[in-house]
Amino acid sequence: MSFSIIKATQEHIPVIIPLLDAYRVFYEQASDEFAAEQFLKTRFEQNDSDIFLAMTDGITAGFVQLYSSFSTVSLQPVYILNDLYVSTDFRNKGVGAALLKHAQQFCEIQGYKGLALETAVDNPAQALYERLGWEKDVHCFHYFWTAR
Structure with a gap:
Protein backbone atom coordinates (compact mmCIF):
# COMPACT_ATOMS: atom_id res chain seq x y z
CA MET A 1 0.00 0.00 0.00
CA SER A 2 1.38 3.40 -0.88
CA PHE A 3 0.53 6.52 1.03
CA SER A 4 1.99 9.96 1.55
CA ILE A 5 2.42 12.09 4.66
CA ILE A 6 1.32 15.72 4.35
CA LYS A 7 1.15 18.64 6.76
CA ALA A 8 -2.46 19.41 7.57
CA THR A 9 -3.98 22.84 7.03
CA GLN A 10 -7.34 24.29 8.03
CA GLU A 11 -8.75 22.94 4.77
CA HIS A 12 -8.15 19.40 6.10
CA ILE A 13 -10.33 19.85 9.19
CA PRO A 14 -13.32 17.97 7.68
CA VAL A 15 -11.21 14.85 7.07
CA ILE A 16 -9.48 15.04 10.47
CA ILE A 17 -12.70 15.35 12.50
CA PRO A 18 -13.81 11.69 12.23
CA LEU A 19 -10.29 10.47 13.02
CA LEU A 20 -9.92 12.78 16.01
CA ASP A 21 -13.36 11.73 17.25
CA ALA A 22 -12.49 8.02 16.87
CA TYR A 23 -9.20 8.64 18.68
CA ARG A 24 -11.06 10.22 21.61
CA VAL A 25 -13.59 7.37 21.69
CA PHE A 26 -10.65 4.93 21.81
CA TYR A 27 -9.63 6.71 25.02
CA GLU A 28 -13.16 6.29 26.42
CA GLN A 29 -14.44 9.78 25.72
CA ALA A 30 -17.93 10.43 24.40
CA SER A 31 -18.16 10.97 20.67
CA ASP A 32 -18.47 14.69 19.88
CA GLU A 33 -17.58 15.70 16.34
CA PHE A 34 -18.70 19.29 16.90
CA ALA A 35 -16.27 19.68 19.82
CA ALA A 36 -13.54 17.98 17.75
CA GLU A 37 -14.11 20.50 14.96
CA GLN A 38 -13.94 23.44 17.37
CA PHE A 39 -10.77 22.04 18.94
CA LEU A 40 -9.10 21.66 15.54
CA LYS A 41 -10.15 25.14 14.41
CA THR A 42 -8.58 26.59 17.54
CA ARG A 43 -5.34 24.66 17.01
CA PHE A 44 -5.01 26.08 13.49
CA GLU A 45 -6.08 29.61 14.48
CA GLN A 46 -3.56 29.70 17.32
CA ASN A 47 -0.91 27.82 15.34
CA ASP A 48 -0.01 25.83 18.43
CA SER A 49 0.35 22.35 16.97
CA ASP A 50 1.58 20.59 13.89
CA ILE A 51 -0.67 17.90 12.42
CA PHE A 52 0.46 15.44 9.77
CA LEU A 53 -1.87 13.19 7.79
CA ALA A 54 -1.26 9.83 6.15
CA MET A 55 -3.11 9.87 2.81
CA SER A 87 -8.07 4.29 11.20
CA THR A 88 -8.98 0.66 11.91
CA ASP A 89 -9.10 -0.06 8.15
CA PHE A 90 -5.42 0.88 7.82
CA ARG A 91 -3.85 -0.68 10.89
CA ASN A 92 -0.89 -3.05 10.52
CA LYS A 93 -0.10 -1.58 7.09
CA GLY A 94 2.80 0.69 8.06
CA VAL A 95 0.75 3.88 8.49
CA GLY A 96 1.59 4.34 12.18
CA ALA A 97 5.29 3.72 11.55
CA ALA A 98 5.31 6.19 8.67
CA LEU A 99 3.64 8.87 10.81
CA LEU A 100 6.11 8.29 13.65
CA LYS A 101 9.11 8.40 11.31
CA HIS A 102 7.79 11.60 9.73
CA ALA A 103 7.41 13.16 13.19
CA GLN A 104 11.00 12.16 14.00
CA GLN A 105 12.29 13.70 10.75
CA PHE A 106 10.27 16.87 11.33
CA CYS A 107 11.74 17.14 14.83
CA GLU A 108 15.28 16.81 13.47
CA ILE A 109 14.67 19.35 10.69
CA GLN A 110 13.31 21.85 13.24
CA GLY A 111 16.44 21.35 15.36
CA TYR A 112 14.51 20.09 18.39
CA LYS A 113 16.02 17.83 21.06
CA GLY A 114 13.47 15.08 20.56
CA LEU A 115 9.92 13.80 20.95
CA ALA A 116 8.09 12.78 24.09
CA LEU A 117 4.93 10.74 24.26
CA GLU A 118 2.69 9.17 26.84
CA THR A 119 0.62 6.07 26.21
CA ALA A 120 -1.59 3.64 28.08
CA VAL A 121 0.28 0.79 29.74
CA ASP A 122 -1.72 -1.71 27.68
CA ASN A 123 -1.37 0.05 24.32
CA PRO A 124 -0.06 -2.51 21.80
CA ALA A 125 1.70 0.32 19.89
CA GLN A 126 4.50 0.21 22.48
CA ALA A 127 6.27 -2.46 20.43
CA LEU A 128 6.21 -0.12 17.42
CA TYR A 129 7.61 2.78 19.44
CA GLU A 130 10.46 0.67 20.73
CA ARG A 131 11.18 -0.76 17.27
CA LEU A 132 11.58 2.83 15.99
CA GLY A 133 14.08 3.79 18.68
CA TRP A 134 11.84 5.22 21.38
CA GLU A 135 12.99 4.46 24.92
CA LYS A 136 10.61 3.83 27.81
CA ASP A 137 11.35 6.20 30.69
CA VAL A 138 11.53 4.11 33.84
CA HIS A 139 13.34 6.73 35.92
CA CYS A 140 10.39 8.90 36.83
CA PHE A 141 6.66 8.89 37.44
CA HIS A 142 4.07 10.86 35.56
CA TYR A 143 1.67 12.94 37.70
CA PHE A 144 -1.35 14.98 36.69
CA TRP A 145 -3.40 17.49 38.63
CA THR A 146 -6.95 18.17 37.49
CA ALA A 147 -8.54 21.58 38.06
CA ARG A 148 -12.09 21.27 39.28
Missing part, protein backbone atom coordinates in the same frame (compact mmCIF):
# COMPACT_ATOMS: atom_id res chain seq x y z
CA THR A 56 -3.82 7.03 0.40
CA ASP A 57 -6.00 7.31 -2.70
CA GLY A 58 -7.62 10.47 -1.35
CA ILE A 59 -8.45 8.83 1.98
CA THR A 60 -7.02 10.00 5.29
CA ALA A 61 -5.68 6.87 6.98
CA GLY A 62 -4.30 8.46 10.15
CA PHE A 63 -2.80 11.48 11.83
CA VAL A 64 -0.18 12.58 14.31
CA GLN A 65 -0.29 15.82 16.28
CA LEU A 66 2.75 17.50 17.82
CA TYR A 67 2.91 20.31 20.38
CA SER A 68 6.02 22.38 20.95
CA SER A 69 7.44 22.60 24.46
CA PHE A 70 10.78 23.13 26.18
CA SER A 71 13.20 21.23 28.37
CA THR A 72 14.63 23.60 30.95
CA VAL A 73 17.18 20.99 32.03
CA SER A 74 18.67 20.65 28.53
CA LEU A 75 17.78 24.23 27.51
CA GLN A 76 16.29 22.92 24.25
CA PRO A 77 12.91 22.79 22.59
CA VAL A 78 11.10 19.46 22.43
CA TYR A 79 7.93 18.18 20.79
CA ILE A 80 5.20 16.38 22.63
CA LEU A 81 3.71 13.74 20.38
CA ASN A 82 0.28 14.10 21.92
CA ASP A 83 -1.87 12.21 19.43
CA LEU A 84 -1.31 9.34 17.04
CA TYR A 85 -4.24 7.55 15.45
CA VAL A 86 -4.62 5.18 12.53
